[in-house]
Amino acid sequence: MNNEINRLIRNSLVFMIVACAVAGLCLSCSSKEEKTEKFYNKGKALFEKGDYVRAKLELKNALQIDPKFADAYYMLGNVAIKEKEFKQAYGLFSKSVELNPDLLEAQVELARIFMAAKATDRAQEKVDLVLAKEPRNNGARLVQAAIQMKAKNLDAAQSILEDLYKNGETSAEMYLMLASIHDTRKDPESTEAMLRESIQKNPDAMSLRMVLANFYIKRDQPEAAEPLLQKNIELQPEAASHRLALANFYWKSESKEKALAVLKTLASLETNRDKNTIAAAQFLLKQKDVEQAEVMLRNGINENPESFVLREALADLFLLKKEPDLAMGILTESLALSSDPANPGILTAKTKMAGILLMQREGGKAEALVDEVLKENAKSIDANFIKGQLYLLAGRGADAVTTFRTVVAEAPQNVKGFLMLGRAHLINKNIPLAIDTLSLGIRQNPSSKEIRRFLARVYMANKDTTSAEEQLVKITEIDPNDVSAMGDLGDFKMARSAYEGAREQYTRMIDTSPNVPAGYLKLSHYFEVRGDRDSAVGILEKGYAKSSDSMPLLAALVKAYILEDKTDTAKKMCDEKIAAYPDNAFTYNLMAQVYLAQKDADSAEASLKAAIQRSPEWNVPHDNLARLYLSQGKTDQAIANLETAITQNDKNTAAFMTLALLYQKTNKEEKAKAVYEKALSVDPQRWAAANNLAFILSASTIPADLERALELAQQAEKIRPEEATILDTIGWIHYKQGYDQLAVAALEKALEKSPDNGTINFHLAQVLIDSNRPDEAREKLEQALSAEGNYPERAEAEALLKQIKGS
Known part of the structure; x- marks a missing residue:
């Protein structure tokens, strides 16, 4: 009996222990699920209130x-x-359906994202799955x-939308699509009715009032549009976008004073004052009213003298x-706002200053500022980017690779980071790593045309034409309306004698953008x-x-002709063009070519002089006039006349330029230099005089001459920072000084401005x-030789290309 009792007690104890463990486990599970639900429900509630930051945390x-x-x-x-x-949203919705494929709301959101990304086929897949x-x-x-x-099947779309409408759907999305269909069918009454009803059903959807306001503006009913824009401000007085929309309405209605009043009110709001002031200034900049934008920002600084962001x-x-010097001045003021070297405002100001110094080719000063920033924040994307550029310019490819790796690691969406990292690998003559880097950049940024374009160039240099x-x-495919991309593909096929493929792309350019000249020219x-002149x-x-x-x-x-x-x-x-645009130098220079073809040298001379009078700094007509004088054997007479003209008026820019070019054409470089001086x-x-003198000096092997040449070219660049010929001169001087990477950077920038220029190529x-990059050099030489017209280096380009092909 005792043994039986002991056995029962032992069994009872075991049962109680197991029961307690199970109960504890259940309580634990219940507690875990309750906590998860609590956080989720709180996050959902905060989302519905519009508190997205706290919603995300929960x-x-x-x-x-x-x-x-x-x-x-x-x-x-x-x-x-x-x-x-949106990219983050795509990842989150994808994760949710991976965990629960039956979460249909997430599947629908993915379909919407695919539609926005123009991936209609993938959107259809999601729609089919849900339905x-x-x-x-x-x-x-x-x-x-x-x-x-999107497929222009308006009847099918309308049938779906009207069925939804009849069954009680009231979303803004539905109303907007129905209104769009009515608008496409030129039915303004139905369009207006649909938009008005949409606002009644969705009174908090501010965008609907905007759409209706735009509808009225297009129909020349500003009196109906204005109250809608004002209502949005009344409902959300702190939202900058509504005041900017009203300002835009007034500006386009030529009520500039009303627009400025709205912008001043926006800049005076207590909430987000600095941000609103900047938004108002940016609006004015878009309207090309730089003066008022500057006033807006200066007033903001007066109101808040401690503001880094306004400066x-x-x-x-x-x-x-x-005006980079004024920019440097205002950023220098920022440095006095805090004694803390790690203050984000101080770091931003120093980084911007370094960027300006880099642009001005003050590498040493730029590096000093960047190093100060990186000392406080070693992972600063902008500072590392500038540091990497400095390394590239100094030809320090390995250091540039390390720095740009930091950039892309911290910011995988930074397209420029991948481009510069790829370039750094090329400087190190490591094409496989450049390809790997750019391929990774594409995986991170699949819609980046810039990375794909650069990768295509690297493949071509590596003789992988298929890739x-x-x-x-x-x-x-990414952008079916990008005529530049069609042109690139057509040029690629043309260079490989795939003529029909080239013709297809060029024709597509014209069909896509019939008012863009490039397609017709190509x-x-x-x-x-193909020998078809007609x-x-x-x-x-x-x-x-x-x-x-x-x-x-x-x-x-x-x-x-x-x-x-x-x-x-x-x-x-x-003649017709000159009558329409009498101050256009380009047409007079062109007319001179017609006169020369007609053997009318006097009229050609008059046309070139007319071109020069209208654009004294433009080298082309001066060069053509000098060639004309040389061909006529009038060089001495022309020089005497030009010297007399300069004596009579030393502000005669045209006489200076033509005289100097004549001296250059007759190999009297010293006299040309004296004229430019x-x-x-x-x-x-x-x-133009500074740039031409710099180019003459670049032929020297004396270091002091090259330094003077660079100084002159940079002086010209400050006056005309986007001028391709100046960038070309700067690049050539860097090359003569032995700074190949600086030369490549300047010359590539010049080609961005003038891609078909034979001399620059x-x-x-x-x-x-x-720089031991013969494949890329061959591509540039082929481009140089495909350029129209004659230029001094054409014979050298032909000889150099033969040399490369023979090696």
Whole structure:
């Protein structure tokens, strides 16, 4: 009996222990689920109140407890949408459906993201998935309607939307699509009715009032639009966007004073005062009222003298005005606002100052400031970017690689970071790593056309034309309306004698953008290469009929008529253009070419002088006039006349420039230098004289001459910072000084401004050869030799290309 009792007691104890453990486990599970739900519900409530920052924290707390809670990922995706972090939203919605494929709301949001990304096929896949499980799902059906609208199937879209409408759907999305369909069908009454009803059903949807206001503005009913814009301000008085919309309305209605009053009120709001002041200034800059924008920012600084961000915005404005010294001054003021070297405002000011110094090629000063920033914040993206650029300019490829790796690690969406890291690998002559880096950049930024374009160039340099073409094709798929991408792909095919493929792309350029000249010019060149002169001229005529203000089309057509011996037609075109634009130097220079073709040298001379009178700093007509004098044997007479003109008026810029170019053409470099020196002593702002003198001096092997040349070219650059010929001179001087990386940077920037310039392409090719980059050099030489017209380096370019091909 005792043994039986003991056994029962032991069994009871075991049962109690197990029962307690199970109960504890259940309580633990219950507690865990309750905590997760509590955080989730709180996050959801905060989201609905519009408190997205706190909502995000609560939802992340829920995921810390349960990392597989699909609903929390879904809600975080919604937060990301509100914060316009669409790539992040995509990742969060994808995670939620990975955990729970039946979370249909998340599937619908993914469909919407695919639609926004123009990935219609993938959006359709998501819609099909949802409707297979829930045929009446309103969200999926709305996306289905959007897909039909994109495909121009308006009847199908309207059928879906009207069915939703009849069944009680009231979303702004539905009303906007229906209104858009009515508007497309030229039914303004139905459009207006739909928009008005949408506002009644969605009174808090501010965007709907904006759409209706724009509808009234387009119909020339400003009196109906104004109250709608004012109502948005009444409902959300702290929202800057509503006041900016009203200011824009007044500005376009030519009520500038009313617009300024709205902007001043915006800048005076207590909430987000600095941010609102900057928004008001940016609005004025978009209207090209730089003076008022500066006043707005200066008033803001007077109201808040301790503001770093307002000074930063004012510095940006000065940079926009090409006044870097004023920008440096205002940023220097910022440095006095805090004695803490780690203050974010101090770090930003120093970084901006370093960027300006880098732009001014003050590398030592820039580096000193950047180092101060990195001492306080070693992971600063902007400071590391500038440091990497400094390393590249110094030819320190390995250090540049390390620095730009920090940039892309901290900011994987930084496209420029990947581009510069790829360039650093190329400097180190490591093409495989450059390809790997750019490929990673594409994985992080799949829609980046810049990275794909650079990667295509690297593939071409590596003689992998198949991969290069894949990237060029992909760019056209990412943005089907990018005519530049079509042109690049067409040029690629043209260079490889894939003529029909080239023709297809050039024709597509014209079909996509019939008012853009580039497609007509490229297709005309295609016909010329194929020996079809009539079609070449015909396509230029078609383009000119569409874009009669295009100077490149005019020039190409005039040259084509000259080749066809139709000089009377060419002259008539130039006469018409001169009558329409009598101050345009370009047409007078073009007319001179017509006169020369007609053997009328006197009229050609008069036209060139007319061009020079209208644009004294433009080298081309001076150069053409000098050539004309040389061809006529009038050089001495012309020189005597020009010297007399300068004696009579030392402010005669045209006489200085033509005289100096004549001396250059007759190999009298010292006399040319003396003329340029005199021109600059009279007026130091003559940038063309400074640039031409710098180029002459760049031929010297004396270091002091090269230093003077660089000083002159940089002086010219301060006056004309975007001038391709000046950037070319700077690059060539750097090359002669032995700074190849500085040379490449300047010459590549010059080519961005003038991609078809034969001289610049030749100069860059020369530098690339000396940098042991022959494949890239060959590409530039081919580009140089495809340039129209004659230029001094053409023979050298031909010889250099033969040398490369023979090696």
